[in-house]
Amino acid sequence: MQSNFHGNLMSKLLTNEADQNLQQVLVLMNELSQWLIRSGVGYTEFTAALKPIFFQQAVHELERIDQKPTISAISLLSGLHRKDVTAYKEVISEGKALKDATVSEPISVPSRVIGLWLAEGWGDSLPFSSESENSFEMLVKRISTERHPRSVLNELIRLEIATEKDGQVYLQQRRFIPDPSQLEARKILTRNVQAHLEAGLHNLLNPDEMPYLEQAICADELTEESINKLHEMSLELWQKYSLQLLKLAAERCEMDEGNPEANRVFRFGVYQHDTKIKL
Known part of the structure; x- marks a missing residue:
């Protein structure tokens, strides 16, 4: 009885720790998801892209605890479906990259619409709708009957991939050049x-x-004038001390040049940020 109680308690503690860590990661995801959505990456594309990352991290964790990376073990740790884990293990055994694995992937309707448009060679513009010629509406319906053509076009306009004027949709080719x-x-x-x-x-x-070293200074209940003062001083301190550190780094780089043990990278970072207090 005591053993079962102990086991249940440990399970609950681990679950609580996992939940707390998840909540902290979700705080970070607010900013990351903002970046993704503004870039045109949605939830389904993002979760699909996470699959090989979770696979790799599960394998690393099993190696760390000295356990065999079986399909079941990797699936349990990563939360991935066994068939996806199997696909990843197969491409690794063949010496290929994880991206070559055949796993379930989401359908990005806007990107597939653009891909079909370019593949068909229909020029830089199409009428939004037409009964007698190729149209943007026709393109969307060839990809998906579940997405409204107007919604797809609005998304492409938001991403500055397309524009619309007088019922004509124009492809912004410059957006494809990074x-x-x-x-x-x-x-x-x-x-x-x-x-x-x-x-x-x-x-x-x-x-x-x-x-x-991983520290930060935080002060609240400040006026904009105080924020500006702190902003100026932080820049002054960065300019002063970063030059000293940069000088030392240059000296050490020169000293370590050619040393076979010189295989590490050093990074020292500083940031500043301010925001309004949320009531």
Whole structure:
């Protein structure tokens, strides 16, 4: 009886911890989902893209606890369907990338409409509707009968992929050419946020190891004037101390050049942010 009680208690504690961690991750997802939705990535596309990531992390966790990465074990840890896990394991055994696995994927109607438009070679413009010639409405219905053509067009207009004037839909070809500066800015943001999360999670998950510096100063009930003062001072401090750290980093890079053990990357980041207090 005591053993069962202990087991039930442990199960409840683990469930509570998982739920608490999930709630914290969901806080972060507010900003990430905003980024995704503004970019045209919906829930179904995002969850599908998460599948190989959850697969990989489940495998890493099984390796960490020295357990065999069976289909059942990976499925249990990751929450993925067994057939998806099987597909991922098969492509790995064939030396292929996880993206080559045949798993269930969502249908993105707007992107498939554009893909069909380009594949058919119907030029840069189409009438929204027409009884006698190819039209945008016809395109959408060939992809899906469940999505209203007007809703699909509104989404493409929101993403600046298409425009509409006088009943004519125009494809914005320039949107298919990535802006190098924007791509680089996204990569930098991703690397910085990733490093910050890795540092914080290292401190949480490895309390017996040397912690990373991961601190923040927070002050509330401030006026806009005070915010501006703090903003200015933070920039001044960053300019002053970042140069000192950059100088040391350059010296150490030169010193370590050619050393076979020089296989690590160091990142020091600072950010500032302010927002209105939510009542």
